[in-house]
Amino acid sequence: MSSSTFNPDLKDDADVQLNADGSLRHLLTLKGLSKDILIELLDSAEAFLSPEGALPVRSKALNGRTIANLFFEPSTRTRASFDLAGKRLGADVLNLDVNTSSRKKGESILDTIYTLEAMQVDIMVVRDAGAGVPAYIARNAKDFVSVLNAGESDVSHPTQGLLDILTMRQYRQDFENMTVAIVGDIQHSRVARSAAHGLETLGIGELRLVSPPAMAPAADDMPFAKLVDNLDDGLRDADVVMALRIQRERIGNLDGIPGIDEYFANFGISRERMKLAKPTAIVMHPGPMNRGIEIEGIVADSPQSVITKQVTNGVAVRMAVLERVMRTLDAR
Ligand code: CP
Numbered sequence: 001m002s003s004s005t006f007n008p009d010l011k012d013d014a015d016v017q018l019n020a021d022g023s024l025r026h027l028l029t030l031k032g033l034s035k036d037i038l039i040e041l042l043d044s045a046e047a048f049l050s051p052e053g054a055l056p057v058r059s060k061a062l063n064g065r066t067i068a069n070l071f072f073e074p075s076t077r078t079r080a081s082f083d084l085a086g087k088r089l090g091a092d093v094l095n096l097d098v099n100t101s102s103r104k105k106g107e108s109i110l111d112t113i114y115t116l117e118a119m120q121v122d123i124m125v126v127r128d129a130g131a132g133v134p135a136y137i138a139r140n141a142k143d144f145v146s147v148l149n150a151g152e153s154d155v156s157h158p159t160q161g162l163l164d165i166l167t168m169r170q171y172r173q174d175f176e177n178m179t180v181a182i183v184g185d186i187q188h189s190r191v192a193r194s195a196a197h198g199l200e201t202l203g204i205g206e207l208r209l210v211s212p213p214a215m216a217p218a219a220d221d222m223p224f225a226k227l228v229d230n231l232d233d234g235l236r237d238a239d240v241v242m243a244l245r246i247q248r249e250r251i252g253n254l255d256g257i258p259g260i261d262e263y264f265a266n267f268g269i270s271r272e273r274m275k276l277a278k279p280t281a282i283v284m285h286p287g288p289m290n291r292g293i294e295i296e297g298i299v300a301d302s303p304q305s306v307i308t309k310q311v312t313n314g315v316a317v318r319m320a321v322l323e324r325v326m327r328t329l330d331a332r
Helices: 035-047 077-088 109-118 133-140 158-171 190-201 231-235 260-267 307-330
Strands: 066-071 092-095 123-128 146-152 179-183 206-210 226-228 240-243 282-284
Touching (some): 035 307, 066 077, 066 109, 077 092, 077 123, 109 123, 123 133, 146 307, 158 240, 158 282, 179 231, 206 231, 282 307
Parallel strands (some): 066 092, 066 123, 123 146, 179 206, 206 226
């Protein structure tokens, strides 16, 4: 990984996120999260979905509670869906405008957290470019506070992983017979890592990480996956094809990174290329999309595409996670 390092005192996030009794206190990573907890969250998310066109499901599970969205990196989907998820559960939701917050005046992240704790915030939703930031906050938070990772450097994006896996499960439940191809800038992708860790736990049949060599992960990063540097080989007979954006904000050295036209020609998910996957294959993208670079617009809008379904599932998954950690806090 090429993540920007925040805290050298990193503990395994999987240890930090569980209480001694194994209940989910924070959600920091899918790596090491048990199959039981994964399935519980997926099942709970499913119950928060309503038919297309119907009113969204609401609950009073977080009535009187407060959620703070702290996004120190840009976001549309994750931030909006945590906002809606909290409101649909009855919580007050504070969307801190980081660009006009006192962090711009030099306040430390922990002083920001202590300030919000003093305002009786129960759940902090954190996105940050620094590796280890959500776990650092979780280790320093009061025992009545839960921290949810909403995107951490190139390390982890656990609610995205959950919504991606929920979307795959709606298509097929037999993960052991499924071939998933994640295509693009794997090296800098927290989305790929979280999906990969969750799929490993669920016993995925074959996971292919398909990228140009300059965007490939280290061989020991996700050793259970097959690294592929040729798109045709990566797509052949795949059940699920997920395209990723090139994470330019995380690429320090552009040496070896293909130009846009070369990238699309060799790694873009085009209608022609999709003929290599199974005819029933679904196409996914976590967003934001760059049409004509990692995916052809006609593919993104095709009947095979479940990209907007991923977005819908994102709200449900975030409701499930908020409700789960709130139950842990309530049981203190
Ligand atoms: N997939 C995702 O994290 O999108 P946003 O950056 O818009 O939140």
